[in-house]
Amino acid sequence: MANIVLGVTGSVACYRACDLARELMRQGHVVRACLTKAASEFVSPALFEALTQQPCLVGVFDEPEPGRMAHIDWARWADLVVVAPATADAINKLAAGIGDDMLTTLCLATEAPWVLAPAMNPAMYSHPATVDALSTLSARAAWIVEPTEGDVACGEHGQGKLASIAAIVEAIGTLTKRSTRLHGKKVLVTSGPTREPIDDVRFVSNRSSGKMGAALAQAALLMGAEVTVVTGPVSTPLPARARVIRVETAIEMLEGARGSAKHSDLIIGAAAVADYRPIDPTPGKSRRGEGTVTLALTQNPDIIAALAKENPRAVAIAFAAEPGEGIDYARLKLHSKGVRAIAINDVSREDIGFESDFNELVWLTENQEVRSGRLPKLACALWLLEHATGELSALNAH
Ligand SMILES: Cc1cc2nc3c(=O)[nH]c(=O)nc-3n(C[C@H](O)[C@H](O)[C@H](O)COP(=O)(O)O)c2cc1C
Structure with missing residues (x-):
């Protein structure tokens, strides 16, 4: 007590x-x-x-x-x-x-x-x-x-x-x-959106506010971990006790996270990384012209998959922002990304997810599928990390 x-x-x-x-x-x-x-x-x-x-x-x-x-x-x-x-x-x-x-x-x-x-x-x-x-x-x-x-x-x-x-x-x-089961553990969180430049003033991005990543960082600190956050551009403040690396693009995020991933026990990919980036950003500001414009995009690296591969001794957790629950699709990601768990959130709902202070997650592993219920993001983060510690113990037992 x-x-x-x-x-x-x-x-x-x-x-x-x-x-x-x-x-x-x-x-x-x-x-x-x-x-x-x-x-x-x-x-x-x-x-x-x-x-x-x-x-x-x-x-x-x-x-x-x-x-x-x-x-x-x-x-x-x-x-x-x-x-x-x-x-x-x-x-x-x-x-x-x-x-x-x-x-x-x-x-x-x-x-x-x-x-x-x-x-x-x-x-x-x-x-x-x-x-x-x-x-x-x-x-x-x-x-x-x-x-x-x-x-x-x-x-x-x-x-x-x-x-x-x-x-x-x-x-x-x-x-x-809350437990202190992350005491002495190193946790890496990627957070926020990425910005992929079209030219020097415009970019492709998404609605991620970084609130879930900030909550995960706080929750990990509360559970005793040493925390690094690699974040895309967000106005959401991050806990003062976390080490924060600020980046813009997906490629910078991967570079920024790689070093920490090697030494992390837990890697959480909560960032909403742009899947694609413009192939050839125009230097300066592209001018308005006649007719339509076609933007050629190329695929970005899959950051959480790359980090999971970088350090197979870590428990890697991917976030899947799905419209609807998308359990079957997320299950496929479990294998394609090589992660221990997927945290699914339904981004089609107005009352949770992007920009909201609340979230509701499904924790999906090879043999578990559990729901958090709608909770404040910090409560959701603590809930997720308690599940993650279970995976850490299972990994260490092998
Ligand atoms: C009858 C009365 C009721 C008040 N109720 C509130 C209230 O519910 N919430 C609030 O923020 N301030 C309320 N105030 C104003 C605060 O009491 C005032 O801002 C005070 O400086 C707060 O001091 P504190 O934050 O140190 O307690 C009320 C003031 C009075 C006189």
């Missing part, structure tokens, strides 16, 4: 943090609460001390154990930091790395993953600053439990209601139950 710091910030929804604390304790976790000053206007630290039977922090100079800096002490103690409810203010401060009170300072000081459950007025939730901050945070080690749509305390209707306690507890459960 886990040591959890429960951060409570100044939203009307902070009364629900009491139920959350109780539920986490009922499940056997040890909970210590840390309130912002604004939260302490709504609920008393004494209430959380009584509920959790632990001291509750508010001010940055609070020191339950004299002589021990509480922000460092608690940051080291925590297996997980949960901020629920998380105000727009707290979210923006956390994304910017500001530590101007006990909670934000503690968050900066900890290496534990964060779960954030935003709660706010819908306009605050859709403000570009909040949207950007949440995107930055979810691409680091933070798990965002999305607020639901409904009537919020200020009388408006929209997305901004604190998620259900059950949804927050479920996210916490996934993170606390």
